[in-house]
Amino acid sequence: MEKVKCLIIGSGPAGYTAAIYAARAGLKPVMYTGPQPGGQLMITNEVENYPGYPDGRQGPEMMEDFQKQAERFETDIRHEIITKVDFTGPIHKVWSESGHEIHSPAVIIATGASAKWLGIPGEDTLQNRGVSACAVCDGFFFRNQEVAIVGAGDTAAEESTYLAKICSKVHLIVRRDEMRASKIMQQRVLNNPKIQVHWNTETEEVLGEQAVEGIRVVNNKTGEKTVLNVTGFFVAIGHKPNTDIFKDWITLDDSGYISLPNPGRTHTNIEGVFACGDAQDKVYRQAVTAAGTGCMAALDAERYLVATEQ
Ligand code: NDP
Numbered sequence: 001m002e003k004v005k006c007l008i009i010g011s012g013p014a015g016y017t018a019a020i021y022a023a024r025a026g027l028k029p030v031m032y033t034g035p036q037p038g039g040q041l042m043i044t045n046e047v048e049n050y051p052g053y054p055d056g057r058q059g060p061e062m063m064e065d066f067q068k069q070a071e072r073f074e075t076d077i078r079h080e081i082i083t084k085v086d087f088t089g090p091i092h093k094v095w096s097e098s099g100h101e102i103h104s105p106a107v108i109i110a111t112g113a114s115a116k117w118l119g120i121p122g123e124d125t126l127q128n129r130g131v132s133a134c135a136v137c138d139g140f141f142f143r144n145q146e147v148a149i150v151g152a153g154d155t156a157a158e159e160s161t162y163l164a165k166i167c168s169k170v171h172l173i174v175r176r177d178e179m180r181a182s183k184i185m186q187q188r189v190l191n192n193p194k195i196q197v198h199w200n201t202e203t204e205e206v207l208g209e210q211a212v213e214g215i216r217v218v219n220n221k222t223g224e225k226t227v228l229n230v231t232g233f234f235v236a237i238g239h240k241p242n243t244d245i246f247k248d249w250i251t252l253d254d255s256g257y258i259s260l261p262n263p264g265r266t267h268t269n270i271e272g273v274f275a276c277g278d279a280q281d282k283v284y285r286q287a288v289t290a291a292g293t294g295c296m297a298a299l300d301a302e303r304y305l306v307a308t309e310q
Contacts, residue, residue: 004030005310006301007094007104008075009082010242012039013287014277015110016066017294018301022108023073025302030076030104032096034242037079038063039112040278041287044137045128050287062287087249087270090308105310106272106301109250109258110294111242113278113285117235118150122206130212131233135159136286139166142232148173148215150203151236157181157189159236164194171228172197173217206233241279250275257282266297272308274300 006022008015011033022029036042044059053062071077078096085107086093094102115133117123123131132138135149139162148171149160157179160172172189177199179186189195200221207214207227214229241256251259251269258268258280266274276293278285 001101001103004028004102004104005305006030006106006108006298007092007102008032008108008110009094010034010039010110010112010277010279011037011067011077012041012063012110012112012277012290013066014112014279014290014294014297015039015108016063016070017291018108018110018276018298019070019075019077019294020066020073021295021298022301023070023075025298027106027298027302027305028074028076029108029298030102031070031078032082033077033079034111035081038067040115043127044134046141047137047287048140049137083245085245085249087246087273090272092270092272105308106305107274108266108294108297108301109243109246109268109273109275109279110277110290110297111279112290113239113241113257113282115235116238116240118203118237120203120205122208122212123233123235126206126208126212126233129210130208130231131206131235133235134285135163135234135236138232138234139163142167144168145231146229147171147232147234148203148228148230149234149236151238152176152179152181153236153238154181154185155238156236157185159234160195161185161188161192163232163234164192167194167232170195171230173201173203173215174199175202175220176200203233239278239282239285241282243279249273255282266293266300267304272301272304274304 006027041059048056276297277290
């Protein structure tokens with residue numbers, strides 16, 4: 001068993017930012033990176049909307065920068081997965097995949113979320129070559145081009161409206177004859193002349209060798225198949241927050257996101273456990289917002305440790 005003062009679970013922008021702040025406050029943070037060190041930016045190409053990088057930066061390179069900065073202040077980074085937690089007492093118990101037991105009064109959850117994918121041919125192989133799960137991140141690369149987006153929730157509605165400002169035409173692929181998105185967001189979509197909604201339609205395949213050249217869709221009522229000549233294919237069918245191991249302790253909402261009882265603070269329902277990044281954010285989901293909440297979680301953890309004299 002090992003005792004630490006501050007444990008960070010997860011290594012995306014939120015986790016690394018929490019580490020930088022916690023380390024500079026003298027908390028000697030230990031970070032467990034999880035299964036995808038660096039988080040969702042590791043599967044992103046160019047990041048152009050993160051302030052401080054005027055020429056943009058490749059997602060994986062940016063996460064290397066974050067890691068180096070956390071290491072500069074002596075964050076202890078471990079490339080392992082946390083598989084079990086026990087938040088019953090004031091000292092929180094956590095176990096890694098190899099069975100190592102860690103005790104810490106302060107735990108920062110920064111485990112992020114993972115985009116859901118359709119699982120169709122071409123979707124995986126053309127990722128970052130026209131296939132994306134984030135219109136705000138990648139829409140810009142399809143300026144004045146024709147794109148398609150799959151989904152019918154608030155994200156798909158918001159992202160198709162966003163894409164319509166940049167792209168020449170947006171095909172919204174909806175699998176039923178209605179959308180799940182809020183009425184006001186649906187109206188925005190339906191009133192936008194640049195968005196064509198394909199009802200009762202499913203995507204069968206993303207076409208192209210080196211880059212997206214089109215998608216093949218099928219009408220699930222008539223069976224009619226059509227090829228749409230798009231260069232960008234966005235998937236907006238929801239995210240899954242990586243919070244399964246916390247569900248017996250931490251209050252989650254219906255979609256599995258961590259509920260924070262005090263808006264604007266990172267405290268969870270368990271004293272000494274703080275949450276940041278996409279694990280608790282289903283609205284913004286940006287690297288910069290995740291980093292901001294990572295900073296908040298480290299400051300909240302530090303104040304908690306001072307207040308409880310630990
Ligand atoms: P949702 O789970 O709300 O919606 C997912 C959508 O994807 C559904 O319409 C679903 O279709 C569709 N879908 C799922 N699987 C498939 C598939 N295999 N093929 C085709 N379509 C599929 O996810 P969102 O990301 O849209 O939203 C998540 C949460 O975040 C919601 O609570 C939402 O309100 C909130 N949000 C709020 C925003 C805001 O307030 N500005 C912005 C963005 C999100 P079907 O309806 O047929 O099941």
